[in-house]
Amino acid sequence: VQESPVGAGRLTRAADAAAAAGVDALLLSPGADLRYLTGYAAPALERLTCLVLPAAGAPLLVLPRLERPAAEAAGLAEAGVRLVDWAETADPYQLVADHLGAAVGNRPRRIAVGNRMWAEQLLRLRQLAPTAELVLAGELLAPLRMRKSPDEVAALRRAARAIDDVHRSLRGWRWAGRTEEQVARDIREAILDSGHATVNFVIVGSGPNAASPHHSSSDRVIRPGESVVVDIGGAMGDGYCSDSTRTYVVGQPGDEFAASYAVLLEAQRSACAAVRPGVAAGAVDRVAREHITEAGYGPMFIHRTGHGIGLEEHEPPWIVAGNDQLLEPGMCFSVEPGIYVPGRFGARIEDIVAVTDDGVERLNIVDRDLAVVDG
Ligand code: ZN
Ligand code: ZN
Numbered sequence: 001v002q003e004s005p006v007g008a009g010r011l012t013r014a015a016d017a018a019a020a021a022g023v024d025a026l027l028l029s030p031g032a033d034l035r036y037l038t039g040y041a042a043p044a045l046e047r048l049t050c051l052v053l054p055a056a057g058a059p060l061l062v063l064p065r066l067e068r069p070a071a072e073a074a075g076l077a078e079a080g081v082r083l084v085d086w087a088e089t090a091d092p093y094q095l096v097a098d099h100l101g102a103a104v105g106n107r108p109r110r111i112a113v114g115n116r117m118w119a120e121q122l123l124r125l126r127q128l129a130p131t132a133e134l135v136l137a138g139e140l141l142a143p144l145r146m147r148k149s150p151d152e153v154a155a156l157r158r159a160a161r162a163i164d165d166v167h168r169s170l171r172g173w174r175w176a177g178r179t180e181e182q183v184a185r186d187i188r189e190a191i192l193d194s195g196h197a198t199v200n201f202v203i204v205g206s207g208p209n210a211a212s213p214h215h216s217s218s219d220r221v222i223r224p225g226e227s228v229v230v231d232i233g234g235a236m237g238d239g240y241c242s243d244s245t246r247t248y249v250v251g252q253p254g255d256e257f258a259a260s261y262a263v264l265l266e267a268q269r270s271a272c273a274a275v276r277p278g279v280a281a282g283a284v285d286r287v288a289r290e291h292i293t294e295a296g297y298g299p300m301f302i303h304r305t306g307h308g309i310g311l312e313e314h315e316p317p318w319i320v321a322g323n324d325q326l327l328e329p330g331m332c333f334s335v336e337p338g339i340y341v342p343g344r345f346g347a348r349i350e351d352i353v354a355v356t357d358d359g360v361e362r363l364n365i366v367d368r369d370l371a372v373v374d375g
Contacts, residue, residue, distance in 0.1 A: 010037050010144065011059055011080060017140040018112060019055040024104040026053040026137050027096065028114040029121055032311040033141050035239055038081055040074040042067070048092040048121060051081070054103040060084050062095050097128035112137040142316045146308060148330040153354045153363075155240035156309065156332050160352050160363035162194040163232060163242035167366045174374050175250045176224050180204040184217035187232055196234035200241060200313055203231040210247075210346035213303055213338060224251040227261075227345050229338075239311045243334055244364045245350035248371045260297060260339050261347050261370050267291040267337045268349040268368070271305060275335070275353055275360035281323040288337040289321070297339045306334035309352055331355045332363070 014037055018026055028034045028051040030042035038061070042049045047064040060082040063071055068085045076083060084099060086092045100108065108129055113122060115138040126134065148156070169190060175183065184202045191199045205215040206222040210229040222228060228250065233243035247261065271288035285305040292301045306319035309332055317325050319333055336350030351364040 011053065013144055014141060015053060015055050015059075017144065018053070021110075021112075021135075021140055023110045023112045023135065023140065024055055024108040024132075025100055026112045026114075026140070027051070027100075027117070027125060028053065028137060029117045031114055031116050032145075032239075032315070033114050033137060035311055036141070036145055038074070038076055038079050040071055040076055040081075041239060042071070044118075048086075048096070050092070050096050050121075052096060052099050052103065054100075057103045058082060060099055062086065062092055062099065064088075064092070093124045093128055096125065100129070108132045110135060112140055114138075145310055146316050146331055147328055148310065148332050148354070150330075152240065152310065153330060153332060155236065155238050156242075156352060156354065157363045159196070159234075159236045159240050159242035160244065161365075162196055162236065163191070163234070163244045164364055164366035165194045166190045166232060167230070167244060167246045170230060170246070170248065171371050171373055175222050175228065175248065176374060177221060179219045179221050180206055180209065180217040180228075181219055183222070183228075187230070191232060191234045195236065196242065197237040199232075199234045200243075201231070201233055203229065203245075205229040205231075205346065207345065208343050211340040211342050211344065212346070213340060213348065222250060225254065226250050227253065227257055227347055229346055229348050231348065231350065233313055241309055241311070241313045243309055243313055243350065243352060244366075245336055245338075245348045246366070246368070246371055247347040247349065248373050250373055252372070253370060257345055257347070258370065260295075260341075263292060263295040263297060264337060264339050264347050264349055265368060265370075268335060268351070271335050271337065272351065272353055272360060272362060275327060275355060276358065277327055277329055277355055279327050281317045281319050281325045281327060281333075282321050284319050284327075284335065285321050285323075288335070292337060292339065300339045300341055301337055302340060303338065306336050306350075308333045327355045329355050329357050 030044040049063040053059040065085040204217040207226040231245040274287040304320035338348035340346040
């Protein structure tokens with residue numbers, strides 16, 4: 001596992017954000033928030049692991065004793081997090097309550113819990129702090145996680161270049177006569193070969209399946225003349241994710257498909273070009289949507305234009321109509337308009353972009369022209 005670009009000060013900034021929001025403490029179970037703050041990619045298990053981060057005071061991690069060596073190896077002590085392990089027969093929830101009480105008093109007013117904490121954990125913690133108001137930690141942490149440091153942008157750039165390598169190699173593959181799943185299996189292997197530590201998802205949507213944006217793959221045989229949407233992503237060893245879509249066509253594209261692809265390509269280009277500091281996230285969506293709508297395909301662009309990316313594939317900021325969040329340097333997100341004609345065909349183009357001091361950098365740079373592959 002590569003070292004995560006945690007950098008100093010994240011725990012302090014999170015505690016400051018809690019204090020500013022009148023939150024006594026954050027309770028975080030395994031997931032991207034915990035990894036972001038501590039560098040520890042804790043496994044999500046039935047045994048409780050929980051970070052207790054008081055607004056004022058030292059953070060500590062309650063964890064199963066058998067996880068302690070992995071947590072130590074992740075450098076938690078160096079990050080300033082005290083480890084409190086529990087033996088198999090102990091009650092970890094009581095342990096969290098005891099340490100929470102010691103840090104913030106026995107009647108905390110407001111506690112922020114991780115957005116994706118499991119219900120079975122949340123309900124136990126609720127019993128131990130019955131009078132506290134519970135709020136979502138994501139409200140406090142999203143503003144931190146959205147604004148990537150230069151090290152984080154570099155990590156996303158490495159992930160983007162790795163997935164670019166996969167798309168580049170796909171142009172030389174044989175497609176016709178193979179099933180989506182056969183191609184998907186080879187893509188999974190290529191994603192790992194490209195330097196990713198994990199494959200997060202592989203979408204291979206051919207023919208009418210390409211009109212379903214989140215189609216996975218199937219035993220459908222890919223035929224000459226069809227378009228194939230390939231949307232793939234994984235995580236590097238440091239946890240930062242890739243996510244990129246290219247659309248392939250087996251043999252020569254039909255005129256109708258080629259015309260819609262030209263519209264999509266220009267929509268994606270102009271939306272990327274609209275990205276710069278001070279522009280609202282929703283305005284980037286509007287640029288892509290207006291271009292597609294003017295060409296008559298508006299009702300066939302059925303999803304938002306993009307999503308933030310980092311330690312999670314999908315995280316704020318959301319590039320969606322109505323989001324008046326102003327873009328800032330360091331924000332990284334996808335720009336991925338699509339055109340989907342139900343029952344017939346679909347196309348999508350997706351790049352990850354980073355907001356720079358005065359504009360935008362596309363982290364994915366592999367060709368976006370319609371990829372004509374072996375037919
Ligand atoms: Zn994608
Ligand atoms: Zn995406």
